[in-house]
Amino acid sequence: MILKEPGILISANDNSTTLPVMEHFYTLQGEGFHQGKAAYFIRLAGCDVGCVWCDVKDSWDVTKHPKVHINSLITQVKKTQTEIVVITGGEPLMHNLDLLTELLKSGGLKTHIETSGAHPLSGKWDWICLSPKKFKAPIHDIICKANELKVVVYNKSDFDWAEKYASLVSRDCKLFLQPEWDNAATVTPMIIDYIKSFPKWELSLQLHKYINVP
Numbered sequence: 001m002i003l004k005e006p007g008i009l010i011s012a013n014d015n016s017t018t019l020p021v022m023e024h025f026y027t028l029q030g031e032g033f034h035q036g037k038a039a040y041f042i043r044l045a046g047c048d049v050g051c052v053w054c055d056v057k058d059s060w061d062v063t064k065h066p067k068v069h070i071n072s073l074i075t076q077v078k079k080t081q082t083e084i085v086v087i088t089g090g091e092p093l094m095h096n097l098d099l100l101t102e103l104l105k106s107g108g109l110k111t112h113i114e115t116s117g118a119h120p121l122s123g124k125w126d127w128i129c130l131s132p133k134k135f136k137a138p139i140h141d142i143i144c145k146a147n148e149l150k151v152v153v154y155n156k157s158d159f160d161w162a163e164k165y166a167s168l169v170s171r172d173c174k175l176f177l178q179p180e181w182d183n184a185a186t187v188t189p190m191i192i193d194y195i196k197s198f199p200k201w202e203l204s205l206q207l208h209k210y211i212n213v214p
């Protein structure tokens, strides 16, 4: 690999320099520990986890989305004032993210990932948000490295499931419970009561949906 300037790559145009992208946009992080901060989101296509309540099912089929050169993504990111780039999906770890994150970091940007943890970790990360799903279990290596555990609560049984993963993450890992959006009216009061009983947890709301930004 040859670096022309920090964060920009010149190299052969092979598969390692492109990624399937569903969408990318500059907005505010709406969830978890970094909620409310400006962040550039890159939503990669492809997911084999199969959550029944998934709100981005259009991301599942990788063939429906264009492959975008990494340079093009970084050029778009650099047009903004963002300090944080969030790689999400889909399940972003279905792709090797070493090159993308290396270039983002060499350009002075913080790299965050939102992952179910169901595929092997690649890339260099300043923040790993692990959101495990019942439909495909996370890999142990990612559980140990998570900076944030964010469990989507769909029904009452999810509290026990959340505690299972809270017992496996590192001591410093931040713990969040987030209501599943379509069930929020029912489960948010349950989450509030649960956090009052077990204050190691915090509430994560999908703030972006309340303020109507992407």
Ligand code: SF4
Pocket: 047, 048, 049, 050, 051, 053, 054, 055, 056, 057, 059, 089, 090, 091, 116, 133
């Ligand atoms: S892991 Fe994420 S993108 Fe994949 S099915 Fe579950 S919620 Fe949807």
